[in-house]
Amino acid sequence: METWFLILVSISIAAFLRALINLCLPSKNSALNLKLPPGPSNFPIIGHFLWLRKSFAELEHIIRSLHAKFGPVITLPIGPRPSIFVADRNLAHQALIQNGAVFADRPSALAVGKVLSSNQHNINASFYGPTWRLLRRNLTSELLHPSRVKSYSHARKWVLQILVNRFESQSKSGNPVHVLAGIQYAMFCLLVLMCFGDKLNQKQIEEIERVERAMLLNSGSFNLLNFWPRLSKIVFRKRWSQFLQLRKDQEDVLIPLIRARMKVKEEKLSKSNNENDDYILSYVDTLLDLQLPHEKRKLSEDEIVTLCNEFLNAGTDTTSTALQWIMANLVKYPQIQEKLFVEMKGVVGDAAEEIKEEEVQQMAYLKAVVLEGLRRHPPGHFVLPHSVTEDAKLGNYLVPKNGTINFMVAEMGWDPKVWEDPMAFKPERFMGSEEVFDITGSREIKMMPFGVGRRMCPGYGLAMLHLEYFVANLVWKFEWKAVDGDDVDLSEKEEFTVVMKNPLQAILSSRVFTGQNQENSTSMSRESLVA
């Protein structure tokens, strides 16, 4: 019933939408006198239907073949507004760096996105303006500032130990270790501790993971609620109530934690400095006193929940996906793993129990391995959809104010004009230059796994640290080998990020003393958190 309803409604309104787009968007814009980028004039009606049901990522292969036919910038008339897709890195530079301010906007949220973003009151969905600036600056200067990130080094050490213990106990049986669940949980722990403070127990972390994952896993199926929301609220009332229930579940779990941080903050204020030695600022703490510039009010609890969701989701799946891809390549190519191990030995000697964060900075090959992982397997094959603050020119084409513009991350990192043999995994390509590779793309875009320009991922420094620290220590503690007779399969599957179709399994053998008898350095009991 649902499918037929959608097809019928799609057919009837597809023609209407096309007419509307043509009406609103004459093929030439009068002020700029430019045309929209080329594209199929009659994108099949089923395209509207597909668009409702599928993510951009799932449409990637269609878009790729359209690029081959029409060139590196195309328009697709899907949805109520034209969507432009850019595959060329020079055009991306022109838009996101040279005309950064104009191309830094986001489109208006659709019905589901409005609920999830508290009406665009989070960083990734907010329009380019004072609210975005306030929220983004708060994250980057209060929490992601290098000195603050350093204050969480004990949490990283502790989470690493949990992961190592988990892999060790799984590998003792001689069976292959299933890698993904462990690294997802580890990355999630790290972000939860930064978000809510480091005094949470296992049960609380698992509860948060449960409600966040439930929303993430179902999010694709809620896309169709965006379609004519007034009608869909009647026709799909069960799906709407399921969606709203998942959101309420998140609020029920997160709001008590937010209130608990309020109390901690009040207590801290009422004590002298010396009595607060173990206090570490959390993301929630930074949000409690923020004043929204337009509305001149503090953030509501609902908005703080939204910002916490954004923080947890933006930083967990992306980083664990990247980590899994990198480890898979190290299993597939033992000579690269060995070269990395030798580099680490050269820096820390034979007897070190672990690789420390400061030591990671001296490891050029490690950094090359991580960069190559992000180039070859960027967790997101698109940046988030952008829009422009005014009608703009890109190449010789028009980018209209009411459209969306999307940049194809994977295509740019695989450009054979920049990268020799681009589909091969060769960390050496990042070695040999005196200069540190510029991932911000400010001079030239060679790859953009974190986006570039004003909307570039504000978490990229933290993500790089997490990747370098965990790759280094996982290789330092274990030798990773392929399961007998198994050629590691690098096929992709599109979920929230682009993941391994067949999640990584490997045989792990301990290399060095793993510090099992070390005292737990955090206020939490380590045993309480080992899953």
Ligand code: HEM
């Ligand atoms: C390997 C890990 C990560 C990757 C590959 C990644 C990638 C990206 C990409 C491609 C964007 C969109 C850029 C654009 O629209 O132009 C983005 C945005 C964002 N990321 Fe990340 N990210 C990662 C980790 C993180 C972490 C750890 C955090 C937070 C601690 C984070 C927070 C955000 C936020 C808040 C935005 C929205 C920025 C804005 O709209 O201004 N990300 N990220």
